[in-house]
Amino acid sequence: MPIVQRIQQVAGVNGGWSGDGGYMKKYDIVAIGENLIDFAPAKEQELGKLAFSGSPGGAPANVLACASKLGLKTAFISKLGMDVFGALFKQTMVDAGIDISGLVETDKYPSTLAFVSLDESGDRSFSFYRNETAECMIMMDELPSGLLSEAKLFHFGSVSMTAEPARTTTLQAVKQAKESGAVIAYDPNLRELLWSSLEEAKAVMTEGLQYADLVKLSDNELVFLSGESDLEAGMRLLFERHSFRYLAVTMGARGSMCMDGGGVSYQPAFEVKAVDTTGAGDAFWGAFLYQYLHNELDRKGEKKDVPYMLRFSNAAGALTAMGYGAIPSMPVLDEVCGLAGKE
Numbered sequence: 001m002p003i004v005q006r007i008q009q010v011a012g013v014n015g016g017w018s019g020d021g022g023y024m025k026k027y028d029i030v031a032i033g034e035n036l037i038d039f040a041p042a043k044e045q046e047l048g049k050l051a052f053s054g055s056p057g058g059a060p061a062n063v064l065a066c067a068s069k070l071g072l073k074t075a076f077i078s079k080l081g082m083d084v085f086g087a088l089f090k091q092t093m094v095d096a097g098i099d100i101s102g103l104v105e106t107d108k109y110p111s112t113l114a115f116v117s118l119d120e121s122g123d124r125s126f127s128f129y130r131n132e133t134a135e136c137m138i139m140m141d142e143l144p145s146g147l148l149s150e151a152k153l154f155h156f157g158s159v160s161m162t163a164e165p166a167r168t169t170t171l172q173a174v175k176q177a178k179e180s181g182a183v184i185a186y187d188p189n190l191r192e193l194l195w196s197s198l199e200e201a202k203a204v205m206t207e208g209l210q211y212a213d214l215v216k217l218s219d220n221e222l223v224f225l226s227g228e229s230d231l232e233a234g235m236r237l238l239f240e241r242h243s244f245r246y247l248a249v250t251m252g253a254r255g256s257m258c259m260d261g262g263g264v265s266y267q268p269a270f271e272v273k274a275v276d277t278t279g280a281g282d283a284f285w286g287a288f289l290y291q292y293l294h295n296e297l298d299r300k301g302e303k304k305d306v307p308y309m310l311r312f313s314n315a316a317g318a319l320t321a322m323g324y325g326a327i328p329s330m331p332v333l334d335e336v337c338g339l340a341g342k343e
């Protein structure tokens with residue numbers, strides 16, 4: 001069956017998908033997470049002034065943007081500041097085709113801002129403006145239960161678990177979605193500056209692992225969470241400790257690996273001219289989730305082609321690294337299939 005037809009089925013156009021209680025659910029992927037504006041140094045700089053160029057960001061929103069561009073039906077849950085930044089974020093979600101009925105707005109708290117500066121040797125440093133910002137203040141009673149019960153797959157990260165009340169709200173959303181039969185996907189995404197200590201980061205990031213069916217880590221995060229410097233040993237350790245179906249590990253220009261019940265698969269990255277790797281990991285994960293949903297639909301009971309899932313996801317990551325910014329450079333399905341080849 002051509003992949004375009006398959007995705008119409010995944011999206012519920014030709015009926016429903018029955019994986020994990022997902023039959024006839026309205027959304028392929030619902031995610032909860034942070035919303036912020038990332039300010040990168042502007043190309044034109046004037047002596048004695050600071051010039052930045054701001055783009056909406058946040059890993060879970062980026063993952064949805066990729067999945068939505070590939071053809072999935074997605075929805076985002078977050079709390080937005082009613083300022084110019086929140087307005088830009090909201091418009092970007094709409095333009096990416098993401099359902100925004102789960103966005104709550106507040107005029108009580110401002111939006112989160114992150115500024116990147118480069119020192120003389122080109123090294124990056126971050127200044128975060130995130131004290132009691134809107135996305136951190138999302139409350140449990142603001143969760144849209146309709147979206148949580150209508151998700152085939154529910155995705156979350158750890159940035160929305162760095163501060164209360166968002167931490168409790170995020171975990172509550174995960175539990176509610178899981179109880180409604182959603183498959184749970186998790187990308188812990190370590191951002192050291194946002195935690196009060198690395199011990200706390202490790203404890204909370206690890207707490208999220210217990211709910212997850214599908215997990216994505218970067219190689220550094222795998223070492224951090226497993227305490228093993230050997231990647232395969234670290235994957236095995238986490239896989240044995242938890243009940244994942246898939247554990248994917250990304251390694252930048254070195255490609256990616258995945259462990260499932262059948263063992264470990266590895267796929268090299270595509271050789272491309274990378275100009276900005278922002279969002280490559282999120283595109284990788286959006287593409288991986290796309291493959292997961294498509295496999296559950298078409299290949300129930302059959303052995304999944306994990307190397308192809310990785311190849312497809314690597315292609316999405318590589319294509320995103322070829323353009324500037326995260327969401328603007330995410331590829332459409334034809335582009336990913338063009339690079340990855342058809343299955």
Ligand code: ADP
Pocket residue numbers: 217218249250251252253254255256268269270271272274277280281282284313314315316317318321
């Ligand atoms: P993160 O660290 O955010 O998880 P990575 O930087 O590891 O993400 O990138 C995710 C995937 O994107 C990689 O596994 C790889 O397939 C692809 N990718 C990233 N950087 C490059 C690059 N420079 N060249 C080719 N592919 C890349």
